[in-house]
Amino acid sequence: MSKGNRGRDRTAVKRIVEQQKAAERRRRVTIWTSVGVVAVLLIAGLIGWGVLANQDSDSSQASTPSVAVDDGTAFAVGSGPVTVDIYEDFMCPICHEFENQTGPAIAQLVTDKKVTVRYHPVSILDRASNGTKYSTRSAGAAAAAAVDGKFIEYHQVLFDNQPEEGSDGLDNAKLIELGKSVGLGDSFAQAVDGKTYDSWATKATETFASRGYSGTPTIVVNGKQVTGPNGTLPTTEVFTQAVTAAAG
Amino acid sequence: MDLKQQPRLAAAWPWISTLARLGLAAVFLIAGGLKVTDLAASARAVNAYDLMSYDTAKVIGAVQPFLEIALGLLLLIGIATRLSAAIAAVVLVIFIAGIISAWSRGLQIDCGCFSKGGELTGGRTAQYGLDILRDVGFLALAGILLWKPRTRFSLDGLLMGDR
Structure with missing residues (x-):
């Protein structure tokens, strides 16, 4: 009887420890994946910014037609x-x-x-x-x-x-x-x-x-x-x- | 608990959430993909809302398609699903607010949701009601994921050791 009880206790303790470990793992994964998500979005935003800056420098080298009026647009x-x-x-x-x-x-x-x-x-x-x-x-x-x-x-x-x-x-x-x-x-x-x-x-x-x-x-x-x-x-x-x- | 009362529904949730996740991923990938090839047009679409200076609209118009694609990819692989869904929801709420604002000011524009947008000319009329309804539908998908972020075939599941 008492032996069986102890065995059950041990399994219960083991289960609790495992549950805690799993919860700890979930928390770590959540934190790191969240950091990853934010990083990816920041990088994507920076890429967009970079592409824009690149295009802007291209169009600033445009040659304006000599006869154009209204700031060279017409x-x-x-x-x-x-x-x-x-x-x-x-x-x-x-x-x-x-x-x-x-x-x-x-x-x-x-x-x-x-x-x-x-x-x-x-x-x-x-x-x-x-x-x-x-x-x-x-x-x-x-x-x-x-x-x-x-x-x-x-x-x-x-x-x-x-x-x-x-x-x-x-x-x-x-x-x-x-x-x-x-x-x-x-x-x-x-x-x-x-x-x-x-x-x-x-x-x-x-x-x-x-x-x-x-x-x-x-x-x-x-x-x-x-x-x-x-x-x-x-x-x-x-x-x-x-x-x-x-x-x- | 739900688990006891409706075990079938409980088993179905990860699948429902998976569909919501992949659907939302497709929405953002398509929306971003259509815009990313012509950033100047994307800037004009943002500018057509007449909510900010053209220079600001230009930056938003350039950054937005890349963010949409990134968010779509994050949802596709299913990483930090709840956070990704929350960001998607915030983005959708901003879009809906923008459309309502354009509608209430009587602007005649294409929302630029799945196109490069801009001002409508000659006979085409704005369909703000439908645009909003559609975005609310997408918001519902994000809502499902916020509520039940566990999905199949996700990086989250893999990392957390779910089956």
Whole structure:
């Protein structure tokens, strides 16, 4: 009897000791894995920071097109008193729609010397061209066209030949061919092939974002953004009214 | 105790938690993976909430996808599951607060949850209600893990000597 009791006691003690050991082990594991988790997240954050800093130093070496206005982010057309800023991505279908719809009215306002239009090519839709970064390449090509004095012509052919979202976009050869069709030559071709203004496009897009804009097209008349109801695309009527109001 | 009353449910919990853990891991891996390839776009998505300066948004936009991927990997291997789930829950609450804030200010933006986000243009309308509902669903997964952090196929289980 007493022997059996002692045996039971011993097993009980052993079990308690083992339980305590297991609990101790759990606690140690919890502490060290928690430290590990925090460390991994800190490192991941630092990697993100590092990648950002690296990209920033890349875009600070961007060569700004000589003819660009507005902190080197835009190309001006016309010489009227009202300033119209149009931020567009050559991949953006609604920008194309806006050009088709309101482009003729804008051209008329330019001819009548009522507005100065500052076109800001931006590249926010790079994700929509299967990794070929069509938005950046086309914006860079537009800058090259501007340097050679053919911005508005090239702007027009880019929209006329707009690739579909989700396609590869137009390749550089096609971008150069379109340039030739509006009278651009070898220096343009070299700039497109050499991606001379691609990092400028990235930088111009950052300026666009830092001004608090995030969608394209963004249309600004004398510093005031013009939209239709609920942030939709403004009609030509809404746009021209904004210009008339700004002209005073 | 639950154990006595519902032994079947008690046995099922580690499996339920395992599903929650892997589901939440997938959510963060996909969300981070979609953003990490274009950090400038991620910065614009954060900036579209109009809650901070662009320079701050840029840093958040760059750091966030890496954090999401790291958190997804931590959940995938199941290390310090309860802490990982708690961090996931905090992150989700911040996301939900951001969406509610954008909604209440009448901003028309894509939440940028599983994309690079940004402002919506031309005909697309924001679906804040659905976005919030989905994030609350993810929060529930994190809740399950906070409550019952023991899961199968986890590093925690291996280190603690569970079967």
